[in-house]
Amino acid sequence: MACPENMLFLIGLFMSGVLACFGERDLNATMPDKLDVLTGSCVQIPCSFDIPDRHRDQFNSAILPSGVWIKGSPYFGGRPDRVIFNSSEMVNRYQGKITGNMSQKNCTTVFFNVTTNYTDKYYFRIENQPFLATDTEKSVNIVVSDLPSSPILTVSGEVKEETPVSLNCSAVAPCPEHSPELTWTLPTQFTTENQLQENPDQTKSVLSTVTFTPSYHHHEKNITCTAVYPVGTSNKRAEHNMMLNVSFSPKDTSVSISPAHPVSVGSCVNLTCSSTANPPVTTFTWFQISEGNSTQVASGQSYTLNVTVDGGQYVCEARNSHGCGKSNEVQLAIKGQEETVNTMVSGVAAGTLGALLLISLISLFVWRRNSRLHDGLERTDNSQGQNSPVGTVCANQATAGEEPEKPAEDQPEEIHYGDIDFSKRQTKETPAAAQDRVQGQESEYAEVNVTGSRAQEPPLNNLDGLYAQVNKTGEC
Numbered sequence: 001m002a003c004p005e006n007m008l009f010l011i012g013l014f015m016s017g018v019l020a021c022f023g024e025r026d027l028n029a030t031m032p033d034k035l036d037v038l039t040g041s042c043v044q045i046p047c048s049f050d051i052p053d054r055h056r057d058q059f060n061s062a063i064l065p066s067g068v069w070i071k072g073s074p075y076f077g078g079r080p081d082r083v084i085f086n087s088s089e090m091v092n093r094y095q096g097k098i099t100g101n102m103s104q105k106n107c108t109t110v111f112f113n114v115t116t117n118y119t120d121k122y123y124f125r126i127e128n129q130p131f132l133a134t135d136t137e138k139s140v141n142i143v144v145s146d147l148p149s150s151p152i153l154t155v156s157g158e159v160k161e162e163t164p165v166s167l168n169c170s171a172v173a174p175c176p177e178h179s180p181e182l183t184w185t186l187p188t189q190f191t192t193e194n195q196l197q198e199n200p201d202q203t204k205s206v207l208s209t210v211t212f213t214p215s216y217h218h219h220e221k222n223i224t225c226t227a228v229y230p231v232g233t234s235n236k237r238a239e240h241n242m243m244l245n246v247s248f249s250p251k252d253t254s255v256s257i258s259p260a261h262p263v264s265v266g267s268c269v270n271l272t273c274s275s276t277a278n279p280p281v282t283t284f285t286w287f288q289i290s291e292g293n294s295t296q297v298a299s300g301q302s303y304t305l306n307v308t309v310d311g312g313q314y315v316c317e318a319r320n321s322h323g324c325g326k327s328n329e330v331q332l333a334i335k336g337q338e339e340t341v342n343t344m345v346s347g348v349a350a351g352t353l354g355a356l357l358l359i360s361l362i363s364l365f366v367w368r369r370n371s372r373l374h375d376g377l378e379r380t381d382n383s384q385g386q387n388s389p390v391g392t393v394c395a396n397q398a399t400a401g402e403e404p405e406k407p408a409e410d411q412p413e414e415i416h417y418g419d420i421d422f423s424k425r426q427t428k429e430t431p432a433a434a435q436d437r438v439q440g441q442e443s444e445y446a447e448v449n450v451t452g453s454r455a456q457e458p459p460l461n462n463l464d465g466l467y468a469q470v471n472k473t474g475e476c
């Protein structure tokens with residue numbers, strides 16, 4: 001502040017004013033720099049003061065000092081209107097009260113019925129004859145507005161799925177009588193804890209801490225903290241919106257096939273893996289499932305295959321820093337089964353013939369076995385259909401195991417495939433297979449095994465025209 005203009009006044013009235021101009025304060029008031037206040041509400045100014053040592057002897061602690069608030073400038077000479085509150089006066093321009101205990105140098109003051117024209121800087125002064133001093137250096141900036149300022153939302157650290165997280169919402173409480181009430185809007189269940197807290201500058205805030213356990217469904221959902229100030233007849237509200245950023249392991253991992261199957265043997269097919277994750281998926285890994293074992297066959301979001309008549313099921317695994325997600329097993333259906341079968345048959349006529357013979361024998365054996373050990377499985381019916389056209393059966397059975405929603409194009413063949421299936425199992429894993437069959441519940445599992453077995457058996461390939469398979473050739 002410019003001293004010269006008030007110098008004469010200060011010199012005339014008290015030496016302390018002069019001293020202030022030379023950089024020494026006669027009074028050290030402590031108060032916040034700024035207070036945000038609502039119209040119609042009150043403002044409590046946290047305040048304390050201290051008297052420099054060199055003036056201590058002038059201060060008469062036996063007498064309660066007056067507290068004076070000056071608006072706009074510390075110098076009120078010729079401007080008595082700047083004195084808006086004087087604790088020694090019965091009537092003041094501002095309705096207010098020093099609530100602090102002045103004997104304890106607590107000058108905390110409340111002004112009521114605040115209006116927008118209260119917005120200004122305010123200086124504090126004490127009068128304790130003969131000691132009179134204003135702190136010309138320190139002022140509090142009071143800013144009055146009709147609407148409350150937004151509460152402040154803070155999150156500490158990363159918000160992770162399935163990990164409880166706490167958020168803070170804090171709203172200024174400049175008027176003790178009109179403290180805000182904080183409420184939360186969250187997409188899930190939560191618990192809250194509210195408290196009045198004192199900030200480092202002595203101002204007060206209401207703090208609400210909410211605790212909840214986010215799931216990946218909450219990613220990019222809004223959460224809101226609303227502060228309601230009970231001022232006058234209508235409440236005043238302010239809110240803070242925040243979009244949740246929940247990190248989560250890959251979800252909804254699925255495989256799309258391009259071109260859509262059924263596909264032709266010898267053509268290229270793209271398997272593309274999609275998944276949602278936060279942060280995004282860093283690696284995609286492809287596995288081929290064969291005989292219950294999965295073998296890693298590729299990495300990358302897309303996996304291009306040269307379709308062959310043999311192969312297994314495929315699974316895609318997506319991974320990010322939080323974990324991984326697996327797709328369902330996918331199985332390709334091959335198109336133009338008849339053509340394919342014919343071609344294949346002519347190419348491998350001899351082998352096929354032998355294989356068919358062998359299969360017939362095995363089927364017969366199985367059929368007999370089944371008749372004897374009849375276990376009530378649907379499979380029994382299948383085996384009875386042994387004579388249906390070769391090949392058609394397989395596709396359906398394979399498909400049925402993996403993708404029930406697919407239309408059953410080749411039901412008769414399925415039966416046939418079932419027969420093969422049995423033979424394989426019996427040849428290779430008789431004890432286990434027998435057990436499975438006895439336990440009706442295991443039927444699905446048995447089918448899957450069969451598919452894998454068949455894929456590896458060369459003679460059986462001919463039967464598969466119907467049953468699409470993929471070869472993991474990198475040439476495509």
Ligand SMILES: *[C@@H]1O[C@H](CO)[C@@H](O)[C@H](O)[C@H]1NC(C)=O
Pocket residue numbers: 066068083086087088089127
């Ligand atoms: C405060 O009020 C007292 C008592 O009326 C008066 O003596 C004093 O001058 C006033 N202070 C100011 C700064 O107006």
Ligand SMILES: *[C@@H]1O[C@H](CO)[C@@H](O)[C@H](O)[C@H]1NC(C)=O
Pocket residue numbers: 048099100101106107108
């Ligand atoms: C000063 O007085 C106010 C109001 O009475 C009180 O809330 C505050 O705690 C006091 N400050 C100190 C430092 O005693």
Ligand SMILES: *[C@@H]1O[C@H](CO)[C@@H](O)[C@H](O)[C@H]1NC(C)=O
Pocket residue numbers: 101102103104
């Ligand atoms: C103010 O403080 C003084 C001294 O600490 C004490 O005697 C007096 O009772 C207090 N006044 C009030 C109103 O608390």
Ligand SMILES: *[C@@H]1O[C@H](CO)[C@@H](O)[C@H](O)[C@H]1NC(C)=O
Pocket residue numbers: 112113
């Ligand atoms: C000031 O506010 C109080 C309630 O805080 C009310 O009772 C009083 O009438 C108001 N006074 C004026 C002058 O508006």
Ligand SMILES: *[C@@H]1O[C@H](CO)[C@@H](O)[C@H](O)[C@H]1NC(C)=O
Pocket residue numbers: 115116117118
């Ligand atoms: C402040 O504004 C109110 C109306 O909003 C008015 O009644 C009052 O006189 C004004 N006070 C000052 C000091 O300008």
Ligand SMILES: *[C@@H]1O[C@H](CO)[C@@H](O)[C@H](O)[C@H]1NC(C)=O
Pocket residue numbers: 154155156166167168207209
């Ligand atoms: C919330 O506030 C409490 C008390 O001030 C503090 O201990 C905690 O760290 C805060 N949490 C966040 C997320 O800011």
Ligand SMILES: *[C@@H]1O[C@H](CO)[C@@H](O)[C@H](O)[C@H]1NC(C)=O
Pocket residue numbers: 222241242243
């Ligand atoms: C979410 O909050 C943003 C502001 O952060 C807002 O624009 C948007 O409308 C809100 N969406 C919903 C659904 O509430």
Ligand SMILES: *[C@@H]1O[C@H](CO)[C@@H](O)[C@H](O)[C@H]1NC(C)=O
Pocket residue numbers: 158245246247278279
């Ligand atoms: C969300 O969180 C993730 C993981 O912490 C981070 O990589 C990403 O930048 C965040 N997104 C936004 C919009 O803050």
Ligand SMILES: *[C@@H]1O[C@H](CO)[C@@H](O)[C@H](O)[C@H]1NC(C)=O
Pocket residue numbers: 266267268306307473475476
């Ligand atoms: C698929 O593989 C077969 C045998 O290796 C080959 O003849 C054919 O050209 C391949 N198809 C494509 C599209 O690469």
Ligand SMILES: *[C@@H]1O[C@H](CO)[C@@H](O)[C@H](O)[C@H]1NC(C)=O
Pocket residue numbers: 258259268269270302304
């Ligand atoms: C497979 O996907 C890759 C990348 O999307 C694309 O470049 C390629 O043309 C696709 N191939 C087929 C056969 O769809």
